[in-house]
Amino acid sequence: xxxxxxxxxxxxxxxxxxxxxxxxxxxxxxxxxxxxxxxxxxxxxxxxxxxxxxxxxxxxxxxxxxxxxxxxxxxxxxxxxxxxxxxxxxxxxxxxxxxxxxxxxxxxxxxxxxxxxxxxxxxxxxxxxxxxxxxxxxxxxxxxxxxxxxxxxxxxxxxxxxxxxxxxxxxxxxxxxxxxxxxxxxx
Numbered sequence: 001x002x003x004x005x006x007x008x009x010x011x012x013x014x015x016x017x018x019x020x021x022x023x024x025x026x027x028x029x030x031x032x033x034x035x036x037x038x039x040x041x042x043x044x045x046x047x048x049x050x051x052x053x054x055x056x057x058x059x060x061x062x063x064x065x066x067x068x069x070x071x072x073x074x075x076x077x078x079x080x081x082x083x084x085x086x087x088x089x090x091x092x093x094x095x096x097x098x099x100x101x102x103x104x105x106x107x108x109x110x111x112x113x114x115x116x117x118x119x120x121x122x123x124x125x126x127x128x129x130x131x132x133x134x135x136x137x138x139x140x141x142x143x144x145x146x147x148x149x150x151x152x153x154x155x156x157x158x159x160x161x162x163x164x165x166x167x168x169x170x171x172x173x174x175x176x177x178x179x180x181x182x183x184x185x186x187x
Contacts, residue, residue: 021158028146032167035139036083039170042132043078043092049128050075050099053121060112061105070098085139085170093172099125136170143167 054068074095081091103122106112113119147166150159159165 018158021155022162025146025149025155025159025162025164028142028149029164031142032139032146035135035142036085036170038135039132039139040083042128042135043088046125046128046132047075047079049121049125050095053099053102053118053125056115056118056121057102057106057109057112060109064102064105067098067102067105071095071102074098085168089171096172132172136172140169143169 050071054071057064058068074091074097078088078091078095081088103125106118106122146164149155150164150166
């Protein structure tokens with residue numbers, strides 16, 4: 001009788017351990033999904049600002065047609081990159097380069113630099129870049145926590161059985177993340 005009670009206790013303890021591990025994995029996965037959703041919102045916000053910025057600069061710099069076409073093409077590629085963090089990161093990096101060049105072009109147009117609309121767009125883009133950075137840090141921290149859990153023994157045994165796996169970090173090249181700081185002065 002004692003052996004049956006001990007065996008039943010061990011089974012109960014093992015089941016409770018599996019339940020705790022499963023719930024911990026679900027919690028970490030939800031944090032990662034929430035982090036990705038935050039990144040996606042900010043990237044969409046940036047993507048929505050870009051056509052307005054292009055239109056604003058295009059009015060002054062009509063001869064920069066190739067740059068505007070590149071910005072539009074890169075924006076479309078970033079929008080269609082989907083939810084794979086590596087593909088999305090590469091697409092967003094590719095988009096950031098021509099956007100930064102376009103903002104730098106504004107330096108050659110004093111009227112544009114003084115335009116309230118352009119200044120507002122540049123400020124909104126800069127704020128969005130900061131938000132993307134914060135969301136990226138949150139997401140990557142959540143991914144780190146999930147990946148550590150999924151790869152640690154004995155959790156890795158349950159993780160594999162329940163279909164949990166490591167997630168990819170969201171990386172954007174550091175040199176390409178920042179929008180160039182352009183001193184805007186009214187003339």
